[in-house]
Every structure is written in C-alpha cells, then in structure tokens.
Amino acid sequence: MGRVQDKVVLITGAARGQGRAHALRLAQEGADIIAVDLCAQIDSVRYPLATREDFDETVRQVEKLGRRIVALTADVRDRAAMLAAVAEGVAALGKLDAVIAQAGIAPIGTLADAQPFLDAITVDFNGVVHTVEAALPHLPDGAAIVATGSAAALMPPSDNGRPDFGKLGYSFAKRSVASFVNDLAIALAPRRIRANAVHPTNTNTDMLNNDSMYREFRPDLENPTREDALPAFHVMTAFGLPYVEPGDVAEAVLFLVSDESRYVTGVQLRVDAGAIVRKRPQQPQF
Ligand SMILES: NC(=O)c1ccc[n+]([C@@H]2O[C@H](COP(=O)([O-])OP(=O)(O)OC[C@H]3O[C@@H](n4cnc5c(N)ncnc54)[C@H](O)[C@@H]3O)[C@@H](O)[C@H]2O)c1
Structure with a gap:
C-alpha cells in the first residue's frame, strides 16, 4: 500500500517543474492524477512556460509508474474553464480526494508596465481560488x-531599489495565498477538509533558471549567466544552498495530501533550508 493509495489528486501546473515532481511522487505512492496546465505563453512572462x-x-512518466493520469489544458485564470476541466477529470477518474493548486508565473523584470503586476495576481492568486472553487x-x-506559495509570501517585498511591478504582483499574490489558505482552513474545518500551504525557497526549475531571474539576483551585471547568478542564489537559504530540488517540495506535499497529516490544517509549511527562520529568529511565526 502506498501512502496515498488510490487517491485521485488534482494538480495545476503539472506539465513540468514542481507540478510534475508532485505528480510523480504521488503516483509512486499509489495516486492517480488529474493534471492541468496552460501549455501556452503569457506575454508578460520573460521565460518560456511549459509546452x-x-x-x-509528465503523462508518460506517471503512466510508467502504473498509475492513471488525465491531462487537461486549461488556464487557471479562467474560472469557467477550470470548472469544466475539473469536472472532466473527475468524470474520467471517478472521484477527487485532494488538490494541489500550484500553477504559477514570475513575470519579473519589467520596470514600467502594470500588466505583469496584474498577471502575477490573476495567475498566482486568482488561479488558486479558481482551482479550489472548481474542486x-x-x-x-x-x-x-x-496551495503553493513561496518564501516571498513570508517576507516583505523587495525591489533592489527599482520598482519591478511583476515582482510586486508576485509578492502580493503569494502573501494572499498564505492568508487565503489560513482562512480557508477555518471555513472548511466543519467538513474536516484540510487546507495547507507550502512555501518553497528558490527551487531548481525553469522559473528560477532563466535570464530574467539571473538579472534579479545579479542586478550589477548587464547580462548575467547562470554561473554568475549561482553564488547569489544562496541568499535565499541559510544552509548555503542555491536552491532546493522539486522533489524536496514534493515530499512536503505528499505528507500534506496523505492521511498521515489528517489533523494538520492551516499550516504554512516552509521548504526553504532556513531562509525565513534566519530573518526572524526571535519570534516564531505560525
Ligand atoms: N522555482 C522557484 O524558485 C519557486 C520558488 C517559490 C515558489 N515557486 C512556486 O512554485 C510553483 C511551481 O513553479 P515551478 O517552480 O515548478 O515553475 P515552472 O515554471 O516550471 O512551472 C509552473 C507551471 O505552471 C504552468 N502555468 C503557468 N501559468 C498557468 C496558467 N495560467 N494556467 C495553468 N497553468 C499555468 C506553467 O505552464 C508551468 O508548467 C509556482 O506557484 C511558483 O510560484 C517557485
């Protein structure tokens, strides 16, 4: 018996990165997957989204593990599309036991345009609400x-002295995810439905490994490379690491989806190699 044997789990942003890691780790432990992804570009995002x-x-790797997966293309910003996609997935796999709302974008690197600010909010926050509503x-x-937040949810927004509106929107959205999950846990407690957030630090995916993020971490260079950015990535952990791996976040998600955490709700679970605790050592935050 796996730790999530025969559960059906909805995962948004499952085409690659952390979403794929969650799908594979859960499938290893016996889950079937309803996977949703946009598989298209959003103009304000300066790195390629999944194809x-x-x-x-993702489908191939889940099926290789002997589990079922339904892969549906939908935009988490589109409430009606999400309602339809989740209904289609549930019709195909028969039920739904858990949700991982984690599709996201980081449209950083634009200094004079409000659209990235709004896009970050509609994908990274509204998208989470739509996913929960559909499920x-x-x-x-x-x-x-x-729901996947970010270490950015737990610290004040910073702008390197420049008003990066996409980054501000990302921070707002992730802080909102943290608050939403907190209050959702209260609203769903009468049904013993648990709502928790995971907050990764830098994670080794395409969202981190791209030119706009290298510039974010090395504002002193015109065209920084990954090698230039790697030493600066360390600022986001206390362990001297540049990033965690998607599989590290998947282990936390697996625990929160499994019945091992049946009385765990309203938690903001950091997978951040000490990034946040270092910033506020005297005052534990809950
Ligand atoms: N990579 C990091 O450093 C990092 C750190 C903290 C938090 N996060 C969060 O982790 C989550 C997963 O990101 P990742 O690191 O795997 O990056 P990623 O870019 O590899 O994956 C994000 C996925 O979301 C999908 N997506 C984007 N917009 C969508 C939309 N409107 N509708 C449906 N799908 C959409 C993309 O196509 C992609 O497959 C995001 O919420 C991100 O904000 C990432």
Missing part, C-alpha cells in the same frame, strides 16, 4: 487542499 511536449512527458463540489469530507 504540450512537457505535459506529454470543492467534488471533494469529500476529510479531503486535502495544498
């Missing part, structure tokens, strides 16, 4: 909801 080929690879009618009592 249909990426999504196919809720299908979830039984005792189900699990996990």
